[in-house]
Amino acid sequence: MDQQGQNGLLATYREGWRNRSVVGIAFSALLVSFYVVLYWEHKVHQHLGIAPLTAISEAAGLRNRWYLYGALYSVAMITGGIYYLRRHGNSRYNRFRITVNVAIQVALGFTLPFIMPLFGGQELYFSYFWPLKYDYLYPQTLADLPLYFALYTVVGSLLAAPVLAVLYGKRWYCSWVCGCGGLANTFGDPWRHLTSKSTKSWRFEQVSVHLVLFIAIATTFLIGLDSLIGAEHPTFHRIVVGEHWQDWSIKSFYGFTVGAILAGVIGTGLYPVFGPRVWCRNFCPMAAVLGWVQKIGRYRIKVKPGMCISCGNCSTYCEMGIDVRSYAQADESFTRASCVGCGMCAHMCPRGVLKLENTWDRSEDKERQKLSVVDF
Amino acid sequence: MVAAMRIVIIGNGVAGMEAALAVRNREPSWDITLVSEESDHFFSRTALMWVFSGQMSHRDIEPLERDAYERLGFRRVRARAIGVDTERRQVSFAGGQEPVAYDRLLIASGSRPRPGPWPGSEARGVGHFVTLQDLDWYEREVHGGTSLAGGPPRPRLHATGRSSDSPYRFREVAAERRGRLAQQPAVIGGGLIGIEAVEVAVTAGLRPHFFIREEWFWPIALDPKEALWISDRMAQHGVEVHLEHEIEALDTDSDGNVVAVRTNRGRYPSDCVVIGIGVTPNTAWLAEAGIDLDDRGGIVVDEGLQTSVTDVFAAGDCASVRWFDGTRRPEQLWYTARDQGRVAGRRLLGDAPRYDRGTWYNSVKLMDIEYTTAGLVNWKLDGEENWFFEEKGRVRSTTRIVTQGGHVVGFNMLGRRWDHSVLTRWIEERRTLDWVLRHLNDAAFDTELVPRLRVRRA
Ligand SMILES: Cc1cc2nc3c(=O)[nH]c(=O)nc-3n(C[C@H](O)[C@H](O)[C@H](O)COP(=O)(O)OP(=O)(O)OC[C@H]3O[C@@H](n4cnc5c(N)ncnc54)[C@H](O)[C@@H]3O)c2cc1C
Ligand code: SF4
Numbered sequence: 001m002d003q004q005g006q007n008g009l010l011a012t013y014r015e016g017w018r019n020r021s022v023v024g025i026a027f028s029a030l031l032v033s034f035y036v037v038l039y040w041e042h043k044v045h046q047h048l049g050i051a052p053l054t055a056i057s058e059a060a061g062l063r064n065r066w067y068l069y070g071a072l073y074s075v076a077m078i079t080g081g082i083y084y085l086r087r088h089g090n091s092r093y094n095r096f097r098i099t100v101n102v103a104i105q106v107a108l109g110f111t112l113p114f115i116m117p118l119f120g121g122q123e124l125y126f127s128y129f130w131p132l133k134y135d136y137l138y139p140q141t142l143a144d145l146p147l148y149f150a151l152y153t154v155v156g157s158l159l160a161a162p163v164l165a166v167l168y169g170k171r172w173y174c175s176w177v178c179g180c181g182g183l184a185n186t187f188g189d190p191w192r193h194l195t196s197k198s199t200k201s202w203r204f205e206q207v208s209v210h211l212v213l214f215i216a217i218a219t220t221f222l223i224g225l226d227s228l229i230g231a232e233h234p235t236f237h238r239i240v241v242g243e244h245w246q247d248w249s250i251k252s253f254y255g256f257t258v259g260a261i262l263a264g265v266i267g268t269g270l271y272p273v274f275g276p277r278v279w280c281r282n283f284c285p286m287a288a289v290l291g292w293v294q295k296i297g298r299y300r301i302k303v304k305p306g307m308c309i310s311c312g313n314c315s316t317y318c319e320m321g322i323d324v325r326s327y328a329q330a331d332e333s334f335t336r337a338s339c340v341g342c343g344m345c346a347h348m349c350p351r352g353v354l355k356l357e358n359t360w361d362r363s364e365d366k367e368r369q370k371l372s373v374v375d376f
Numbered sequence: 377m378v379a380a381m382r383i384v385i386i387g388n389g390v391a392g393m394e395a396a397l398a399v400r401n402r403e404p405s406w407d408i409t410l411v412s413e414e415s416d417h418f419f420s421r422t423a424l425m426w427v428f429s430g431q432m433s434h435r436d437i438e439p440l441e442r443d444a445y446e447r448l449g450f451r452r453v454r455a456r457a458i459g460v461d462t463e464r465r466q467v468s469f470a471g472g473q474e475p476v477a478y479d480r481l482l483i484a485s486g487s488r489p490r491p492g493p494w495p496g497s498e499a500r501g502v503g504h505f506v507t508l509q510d511l512d513w514y515e516r517e518v519h520g521g522t523s524l525a526g527g528p529p530r531p532r533l534h535a536t537g538r539s540s541d542s543p544y545r546f547r548e549v550a551a552e553r554r555g556r557l558a559q560q561p562a563v564i565g566g567g568l569i570g571i572e573a574v575e576v577a578v579t580a581g582l583r584p585h586f587f588i589r590e591e592w593f594w595p596i597a598l599d600p601k602e603a604l605w606i607s608d609r610m611a612q613h614g615v616e617v618h619l620e621h622e623i624e625a626l627d628t629d630s631d632g633n634v635v636a637v638r639t640n641r642g643r644y645p646s647d648c649v650v651i652g653i654g655v656t657p658n659t660a661w662l663a664e665a666g667i668d669l670d671d672r673g674g675i676v677v678d679e680g681l682q683t684s685v686t687d688v689f690a691a692g693d694c695a696s697v698r699w700f701d702g703t704r705r706p707e708q709l710w711y712t713a714r715d716q717g718r719v720a721g722r723r724l725l726g727d728a729p730r731y732d733r734g735t736w737y738n739s740v741k742l743m744d745i746e747y748t749t750a751g752l753v754n755w756k757l758d759g760e761e762n763w764f765f766e767e768k769g770r771v772r773s774t775t776r777i778v779t780q781g782g783h784v785v786g787f788n789m790l791g792r793r794w795d796h797s798v799l800t801r802w803i804e805e806r807r808t809l810d811w812v813l814r815h816l817n818d819a820a821f822d823t824e825l826v827p828r829l830r831v832r833r834a
């Protein structure tokens with residue numbers, strides 16, 4: 001039977017592994033070590049003489065450790081998806097969303113890139129766009145890609161993604177397609193209540209996410225410039241791209257800090273400590289862009305006036321750390337740039353106060369209750 | 377320029393806190409004191425059940441950040457007020473704490489649980505589910521302690537000056553005395569607090585008894601068909617629903633722990649009993665103050681929420697206000713307490729706003745079934761007619777629309793979400809049943825992808 005709200009009560013705070021207990025922190029440490037080995041196995045090999053992930057990949061008949069990661073990722077998505085559906089799957093929105101997201105990732109994020117080389121093709125990821133997949137707009141990359149895929153990337157990144165976000169909010173990507181978001185919503189679901197709702201964490205997010213976006217745009221710009229003038233300016237070329245791929249350069253710095261540390265080690269490894277959307281909320285440049293677009297688009301969360309009992313279920317289960325309650329108790333419909341439209345606030349609300357919708361009508365948003373908690 | 381006032385507010389519930397915020401919003405320098413016996417921080421009383429189940433932590437049910445008092449310059453007094461001297465304009469406290477003087481006073485002391493009238497109602501293992509201290513007691517009986525996120529900060533701070541009569545006192549825990557957690561809880565009283573106490577016991581893996589005096593569950597709001605659906609759902613979840621049971625006594629063992637509930641129909645072994653038979657205004661401490669109370673104990677207020685004494689106001693559960701039907705009684709609801717707090721805040725500032733209660737509405741969740749109501753339902757009006765429709769497809773729902781003299785006067789909806797603000801508007805616009813049925817989905821508030829309701833006209 002289709003329902004909309006949470007079916008039965010959750011026992012989240014009575015389960016230790018979900019609440020930064022020793023078990024939770026140990027699990028987080030394990031995830032962090034996994035990512036460190038994954039990204040820097042050559043260093044591990046240098047110092048300890050072992051390459052565990054490569055060894056396992058070979059034993060499993062996989063081409064390299066990245067395929068092993070893809071396989072583990074798919075398993076985590078699917079088992080996490082089942083966990084999610086068992087807990088929140090009584091609502092159609094949740095059911096459709098998670099199924100689509102897992103299907104897209106398993107098909108386009110793992111199976112297709114795995115199969116393409118078998119048929120002599122390049123490994124291509126149809127589910128990622130610039131600036132999340134930051135190197136897809138580098139001129140050199142574009143030149144090496146098959147023409148149809150180069151077109152797909154350019155049109156997808158610069159036109160389709162923002163237009164869809166105007167029409168449906170950033171959720172079309174962050175909650176229905178994206179691999180980082182998908183992992184957060186499935187494998188990361190047990191920890192969604194841990195995302196901080198404090199004003200401090202909101203301030204941090206506003207600075208950090210725009211900083212990364214700035215670095216992403218600047219890096220893309222410099223690398224583009226390099227393809228025009230790099231040949232005549234060897235120093236510029238060395239600083240921006242480097243002679244060899246392992247040299248320190250702006251390009252490799254971005255890959256190291258943003259791609260490996262922020263998205264992998266911190267973004268996923270710390271799920272059990274800071275909640276599942278650490279990367280999406282604080283660092284993802286794609287989220288920053290789509291967030292701006294979302295603010296001028298149709299998407300919003302509608303608040304039914306005068307019905308909120310300030311219980312806090314919405315804020316607690318918001319994985320992006322949005323204090324939804326502060327809007328609800330002030331009878332204020334709202335659009336927040338960081339909202340990924342996961343729908344969990346509406347699902348958890350025991351009084352049916354919240355509703356995600358796409359509309360140009362902003363009339364109610366203006367009827368704000370002046371005297372309320374959110375004025376402070 | 378208004379002279380700076382000393383504002384004292386008894387109660388940091390939603391009524392008291394909203395008033396304090398309204399004052400601070402306009403007067404950054406006024407002296408504001410918030411008195412609370414129950415807790416350091418403002419929290420949502422409506423959310424006790426989720427702390428019990430572990431769905432939220434104590435911090436999660438506090439709408440403000442914990443530095444709110446310091447940031448907003450509110451003076452916190454954590455003590456039990458025992459009287460108001462309206463001549464000398466001061467409030468006195470238990471436990472030898474210094475009295476506090478005021479220029480304008482707001483009483484927002486809320487409700488207290490109605491005590492059980494039966495022998496054994498005060499036994500060890502018997503309690504309520506209204507205050508933070510009740511939550512503490514019930515959690516200890518069933519779970520052996522608070523959930524992992526920890527207890528509220530400084531929960532037992534106000535131990536001095538406690539009285540055995542306070543609704544904020546800590547109860548003795550039968551489970552601790554016995555050395556065994558409660559296995560067979562029982563809940564008495566078929567209202568909203570009762571069903572919440574039952575649901576959390578189910579989440580803890582128990583099969584509680586639920587004793588209801590009436591013929592069906594919650595007759596002031598539901599009709600027999602609607603109530604049957606809820607009772608069935610409770611039974612599916614393992615609740616033993618006992619309708620038409622009159623309690624006679626709560627039996628105890630030689631040690632004083634509750635062991636059974638005795639009703640007119642039998643004896644039911646139970647080792648933990650929650651009495652949820654309603655709440656009454658928490659105003660006994662005002663007996664000597666000379667402020668008018670009505671016969672239910674509610675503080676009588678005018679339409680601007682002033683009591684019978686100048687510069688003393690009352691808001692929230694403890695205030696007896698005039699309802700839309702002309703009667704006078706307290707409104708024991710979160711959102712009315714919030715609205716009254718806002719009006720009272722403006723009174724404390726010296727404005728003259730009126731508290732105006734529009735058409736009645738409410739919404740709750742009964743187990744996992746959502747419920748929205750608006751207008752006059754189950755009022756047995758002269759010549760009223762009830763149009764009823766039951767949906768049994770992908771979505772299960774019931775729709776009941778009450779009409780009188782050709783106009784729609786009330787809605788009772790189970791299983792779907794509705795925007796009550798649209799429903800109340802239709803009532804105020806005196807729409808016909810035909811018109812409402814044609815436009816019904818304009819009031820739908822279902823989440824996306826849920827198929828719309830299609831009513832068949834009989
Ligand atoms: C379990 C439960 C579920 C509920 N669910 C809902 C719901 O779903 N929807 C809804 O609309 N309503 C609901 N309610 C009712 C709602 O919570 C109340 O109407 C609302 O909290 C009233 O707020 P208030 O500010 O008037 O008083 P309260 O929140 O009761 O606050 C009273 C304050 O006064 C202080 N105080 C009292 N006496 C003294 C004294 N002598 N000395 C010092 N301090 C004192 C206390 O410390 C406390 O801070 C529910 C209530 C309960 C118990
Ligand atoms: S505000 Fe609601 S929809 Fe948006 S991210 Fe938070 S929980 Fe999801």
Ligand code: SF4
Pocket residue numbers: 307308309310311312313314315324325328329348349350351352353354
């Ligand atoms: S919007 Fe719903 S979940 Fe959020 S605080 Fe209000 S009643 Fe609770």
